[in-house]
Amino acid sequence: MPATPLFRRIDVAPAYQKVADAIEREIINGRIKPGEPIGTEQQLVAQFGVNRSTVREGIRVLEEGGLIRRDSSRRLQACLPRYNKLATRLSRALILHEVTFRELFEASMTLEVASVEGAVERASDDNIAELAGNLERSAAVVGNPADLAELDAEFHVLMAKASQNRVLQLAREPAAQLFFPTTEMIVGRVPEGGARLVEAHRHILDAIKRRDKEAGVLWTRRHLQDWRRGFEKIASLDRSVEHTYMEHAYAARQ
Amino acid sequence: MPATPLFRRIDVAPAYQKVADAIEREIINGRIKPGEPIGTEQQLVAQFGVNRSTVREGIRVLEEGGLIRRDSSRRLQACLPRYNKLATRLSRALILHEVTFRELFEASMTLEVASVEGAVERASDDNIAELAGNLERSAAVVGNPADLAELDAEFHVLMAKASQNRVLQLAREPAAQLFFPTTEMIVGRVPEGGARLVEAHRHILDAIKRRDKEAGVLWTRRHLQDWRRGFEKIASLDRSVEHTYMEHAYAARQ
DNA sequence: AATCTAGCTTTGTCGGACAAGCCGATAAGA
DNA sequence: TCTTATCGGCTTGTCCGACAAAGCTAGATT
Structure with a gap:
């Protein structure tokens, strides 16, 4: 040659x-x-x-x-690719790779904390108003696990949006799509779970309003730790995200 | 009705x-x-x-x-969806949404720090060997920006792999695909840039070996801060990831 | 037994066809 | 005059049939 x-x-x-x-x-x-x-x-x-x-x-x-x-x-x-649609594909991939809830939890902890830090720094009045609206609606359905779980997912989406960082917004989405559907199960089975969830959201929003990063991070961590404790009452963190469980995340697809 | x-x-x-x-x-x-x-x-x-x-x-x-x-x-x-291929789609989306390098930097800082923390905790001997191999090759091409940039990207991929957290691996990929191609430009223009990069990698790997999380995080942050300082000598962080710039990230696609 | 060859299968591409839905223009009616 | 109904065009979704190239299979050959 x-x-x-x-x-x-x-x-x-x-x-x-x-x-x-x-x-x-x-x-x-x-x-x-x-x-x-x-x-x-x-x-x-x-x-x-x-x-x-x-x-x-x-x-x-x-x-x-x-x-x-x-x-x-x-x-x-x-058209501009919609994050949501792409994230769904990633969630699908994560399921097929049988990632564990522990991986999901660890990654989400990182990403949600980063979100709240960004939100504390840069949330606009509109962002805060959206979060406040969500919180209000959440408080009204505290006894209804299905509705509350949905509003919880929305709260975290809004928080990421408030961070004004679209890379972060995109990065957290796949994990969140798998992570938050379990909230319904957990809130439904843990007494006072719904009330604790709304309380955490309230403190987080309050921290964002006061631009108090430490408080925001603290309550976000608590919020996720609550999820973790609740989840461990139901199943092991080392269980992989299963096919059957997929039905939830899947039905939410466009 | x-x-x-x-x-x-x-x-x-x-x-x-x-x-x-x-x-x-x-x-x-x-x-x-x-x-x-x-x-x-x-x-x-x-x-x-x-x-x-x-x-x-x-x-x-x-x-x-x-x-x-x-x-x-x-x-x-x-087949199992390949992270890499999906991540390319996400990178594409980020470009079309014209995210700024600041967003990219902030998100990467979070994700890379999370990676190194995971790696310090859970890197296997194989992971460490891979990182060591990469470091050796990097040291050999410290004067060649193109090769070094490629090895830098690989180092961070290996670090994420060493974290044993596939969700994190996936989450960091889209940002990394856009973030690291700039390394070549930066290393090429900043004197001692290549040497600093290799030194940072060496300290990070060392920290992973010693299971010293603080040191790992510290050097990862320094490493990224170096990138940031270098980048700011060339362009503004608030510039959006441009279409023309895409050529690099794009050519790497499968 | 190893190799070669011919035939079958499958994919990638092509050309043409038609029903259903959307659009604009025109005709009919208030 | 303004609204409504109808009528062709154009486009999409689907179908049918066809063919070359490449891969696979199995029988024929050495």
Whole structure:
């Protein structure tokens, strides 16, 4: 073989993949902005010079990746990938890898503490109002584990949002999607569980309002430790996130 | 409208989506295990009673989601979603959302510190050997920014692996994919940058070996602070991760 | 027994087709 | 004049049938 190869690697990617890559590139590097139309399938057929079936396979790839979607009239347009949808895929992966609740707990502890620190530093008035609204609704359903669990998950989402750090927001989501569905089970079985949960939220929100980082971290840790103690009454932390348990996290998918 | 609705919601999902969902369900709940064959397209056509084009569109969706892949002979089989591939999608999303380097830095600080804490607690001999191997190779290319940057990224991946926490491993990946490509620029422009990087890695590994959490955290923070100082010499932390910059992170994709 | 070859299978791609839904324009009615 | 109904076009989702290339299988050959 010559020192400098005569030929470049021949590109053998299937056509549908090349179609997907081509469109993806245009979106990633900003030549097509979110919200802008991609064109009809027929136009893509003409531009790429491949069959419509091939174009459609490429479109499915991008659609699943969240880079494009179809608007109300089903025409293609670029879009900003939704964290939620991507996070669902990650949660799915975590389940298949059979991660343990201990891993989930440890990671969530880190991520939620980071969230609250960010929220204490940078929460806007709007953020605080949203959290306050959530807290109010939570207090009203303290006896209803299902509703309370849902509001608990929302509280933590809002807290991450209040941190104004979208990387953190994204990073915590997959774990949270698996972590918080258990809240319903726990709150339902631990006496005073609901009341403790709402109390913790109240202290956290209070700390955010007062810009008191120490208090925020303290109560967030307590809140998660409560979850942990509650969980351990039901099952071992070293149990893996099971397939059957998936049903919950799964049903929440869009 | 009657109190109890007479009719259930009509399911209007397109056929290809239903095909994808059906296969996905079987994999998620464990009835099809990773590595097991899904069957040929023809068999799926027969089972679902739809056209092959429709089946193929469904397959593309799952393939992109990382739930199934084609083996060497292009037959379909279930598989464990690779973190790396999914993380690339997330990185893409972060770019499109134009997150700032400040967000990236803050989140990475949290996640890398959590990684090193886990590594100090639980790194196995194998993990330590891998890290040592990386350190040795890094020391050998301390004057070469491109190679060093790549080894730096690997070091942090290995550290996360050593934490034995797969949730953390997954959570840090998207940010890392965007964060570490800048290392090359920084090391190349800051005198002694390469030497400081290797020194930091050496101290971190040492701390992991000695199970000294404080030292591990300290040097990890210093290491990242170094990155930050270096970065600020080149650009503002509040600059968003740009499209053009994407080329790097993007080329690394599988 | 190891190898080779021919045939079968499967995938990737193509061309064409049609029903259903959306859109805009035009015609009909108040 | 303003609203409503109807009518074609266009687009998407789905189907059918077809074919080349590549992989696999099994019988034929050495």
